[in-house]
């Protein structure tokens with residue numbers, strides 16, 4: 001019987017990926033590189049610093065360590081100016097239904113996000129107080145695909161990893177869930193997330209009978 005629900009943020013609860021994309025595109029243009037949709041897909045679930053390393057490689061561009069830090073900060077400022085506009089209308093389809101069903105069944109809920117801005121985003125969409133635990137990039141040393149984010153979340157809600165279900169939209173996040181010995185529900189297409197145990201289009205399509213697996 002599965003008892004703990006661990007949710008990724010970007011791409012599962014709300015669509016902040018488009019804001020990350022805007023901000024990274026702005027920066028990549030300074031390196032004379034035009035960031036593609038495929039690049040954006042590859043950056044899902046990837047930490048801020050690893051994302052910049054990936055973009056520099058794609059752009060075949062190098063910068064000093066000082067510039068690296070400064071560019072990370074500038075990207076984050078652009079991103080936050082977009083997040084500022086967010087409210088409940090930015091929640092993805094099915095989130096409300098999922099939360100009310102989880103509450104009804106008294107299931108512990110944790111967030112497991114690679115974002116350092118997770119609490120701010122949750123506050124913007126009105127969900128900050130709806131989790132039993134929040135694990136973001138400020139709390140872990142090793143980002144996804146390392147399982148640390150989800151293992152920490154399981155620990156904080158006091159549920160063994162093999163009794164947890166992780167909801168993830170990124171390849172790195174699904175890998176993290178599987179290597180953490182958790183049941184991985186992919187949000188998106190099975191062709192994009194082949195390692196997921198099952199895939200559904202959004203949280204609202206989750207069949208809570210899966211919990212008996």
Ligand code: B16
Pocket residue numbers: 008009010011017020043044045046047048051076112113114115116117118137170
């Ligand atoms: P930040 P998630 C991830 O969030 C995003 O998918 C990824 O694109 C982003 O680079 C990462 O957070 C870091 O975000 O710059 O806000 O710290 O999907 O793990 O909730």
Ligand code: MG
Pocket residue numbers: 008009010011012044045168169170173
């Ligand atoms: Mg995500």
